[in-house]
Amino acid sequence: MPNHGDWQLGVYLDGLTGKVPEHPMAYAELERRAERSMPPELWSYVAGGAGDERTQNANVTAFDRWGLMPRVLAGAAERDLSTELFGHRLPTPLMLAPVGVIGLCDLAEGRGDLVTARVAAATGVPMIASTLSQDPMEEVARELGDTPGWFQLYPPNDRELTESLVRRAEAAGYSAIVVTLDTLTLGWRPRDLSIAGFPQLKGQCLANYFSDPVFRSRLAAPPEEDPEAATGHWAMIFGNQRLTWDDLAWLRSLTSLPLLLKGICSPEDARRAVDSGVDGVYCSNHGGRQANGGLPALDCLPEVVDAAGEVPVVFDSGVRSGPDVIKALALGARAVAIGRPAAYGLAVGGRAGLEHVVRCLLAELDLTLAIDGYASTAALTRGDLRPVR
Ligand SMILES: Cc1cc2nc3c(=O)[nH]c(=O)nc-3n(C[C@H](O)[C@H](O)[C@H](O)COP(=O)(O)O)c2cc1C
Numbered sequence: 574m575p576n577h578g579d580w581q582l583g584v585y586l587d588g589l590t591g592k593v594p595e596h597p598m599a600y601a602e603l604e605r606r607a608e609r610s611m612p613p614e615l616w617s618y619v620a621g622g623a624g625d626e627r628t629q630n631a632n633v634t635a636f637d638r639w640g641l642m643p644r645v646l647a648g649a650a651e652r653d654l655s656t657e658l659f660g661h662r663l664p665t666p667l668m669l670a671p672v673g674v675i676g677l678c679d680l681a682e683g684r685g686d687l688v689t690a691r692v693a694a695a696t697g698v699p700m701i702a703s704t705l706s707q708d709p710m711e712e713v714a715r716e717l718g719d720t721p722g723w724f725q726l727y728p729p730n731d732r733e734l735t736e737s738l739v740r741r742a743e744a745a746g747y748s749a750i751v752v753t754l755d756t757l758t759l760g761w762r763p764r765d766l767s768i769a770g771f772p773q774l775k776g777q778c779l780a781n782y783f784s785d786p787v788f789r790s791r792l793a794a795p796p797e798e799d800p801e802a803a804t805g806h807w808a809m810i811f812g813n814q815r816l817t818w819d820d821l822a823w824l825r826s827l828t829s830l831p832l833l834l835k836g837i838c839s840p841e842d843a844r845r846a847v848d849s850g851v852d853g854v855y856c857s858n859h860g861g862r863q864a865n866g867g868l869p870a871l872d873c874l875p876e877v878v879d880a881a882g883e884v885p886v887v888f889d890s891g892v893r894s895g896p897d898v899i900k901a902l903a904l905g906a907r908a909v910a911i912g913r914p915a916a917y918g919l920a921v922g923g924r925a926g927l928e929h930v931v932r933c934l935l936a937e938l939d940l941t942l943a944i945d946g947y948a949s950t951a952a953l954t955r956g957d958l959r960p961v962r
């Protein structure tokens with residue numbers, strides 16, 4: 574476990590470890606620098622969202638409608654940021670959301686999945702490894718050290734392949750399976766469609782498929798010999814729009830690892846998930862990448878938390894700062910994940926850049942708690958927030 578001390582107050586005073594040459598970055602600056610660093614097709618894919626991106630933007634501004642009530646003389650000289658999930662005590666409530674093509678965001682070497690896992694190992698911030706990675710899940714898992722990793726599953730429309738991916742994740746040592754349900758087909762993403770972002774990139778993030786014995790058994794020639802045909806086969810099996818709640822018992826039966834469903838925004842769905850025996854609900858609208866015109870994910874969080882009852886809720890979509898993490902926790906999330914900020918950190922500064930983003934976020938989270946008089950993230954409640962008028 575990393576020592577809290579290295580990212581608590583001192584982190585500001587020692588220049589944030591000196592690994593990234595400049596000062597702590599506000600999100601807007603990180604985003605600007607990422608845009609300057611990334612090739613246009615990668616930038617458009619990562620930064621883009623569905624439609625005119627109103628929902629994506631609303632995910633971010635939703636946090637402005639809540640304010641944390643500052644308290645004084647509250648005994649917050651030492652803070653406990655830890656959280657418990659599925660028997661693991663995590664040093665902080667932050668997680669790294671699954672990001673396909675994170676590999677390519679490591680602009681120097683294209684090994685971003687491995688680099689992200691190394692940052693997870695160094696910071697104790699768990700990584701949720703995407704199905705769509707440049708390097709096979711087994712190699713990613715080996716980099717995680719003692720930090721837990723979860724495997725994010727896109728369930729293909731091939732049950733045997735789905736089972737094979739889950740078996741591999743178990744064998745590789747992942748400690749939970751996150752099934753993403755809001756991307757059973759890809760969203761209407763104008764930036765991608767006009768600049769061919771994802772279509773250009775997709776062949777490079779299929780390592781988990783190309784290394785899979787079941788996937789390989791479906792091909793006339795191995796992917797190394799005929800990558801185009803293998804990619805074509807992937808395109809046939811990726812989408813799984815016919816998946817329904819009737820398939821959940823089967824999904825549940827695939828593993829005894831903790832199972833989470835990602836992409837839950839409706840309280841009815843949260844209730845149904847819990848009734849189906851899942852261990853965690855992951856409230857997210859995929860960072861606004863899938864459907865435009867929906868609700869900001871943060872607005873859905875309280876009802877999802879209420880519906881989930883004792884079952885823990887993980888949250889992402891629009892988290893950009895330490896105070897954002899605090900607000901999501903106060904609204905009931907047990908852990909809070911970041912997607913684009915991590916990808917941008919990697920693009921701007923490789924391993925040091927991602928670590929910088931993580932440490933800045935944790936330092937800001939911790940300082941905010943210190944100043945506003947909250948000694949424990951686990952003790953935050955909705956009553957600590959007020960609507961901003
Ligand atoms: C470039 C990119 C790729 C993503 N790939 C995946 C993925 O493979 N699996 C998944 O469940 N979510 C994926 N997501 C969604 C993230 O897990 C997360 O829900 C979202 O990024 C959170 O919103 P934020 O970017 O505003 O933090 C991706 C997001 C981005 C930006």
Ligand SMILES: CCCCC(=O)C(=O)O
Pocket residue numbers: 673705756759811859862
């Ligand atoms: C089929 C690609 C899905 C990756 C993803 O989740 C995203 O781009 O948001």
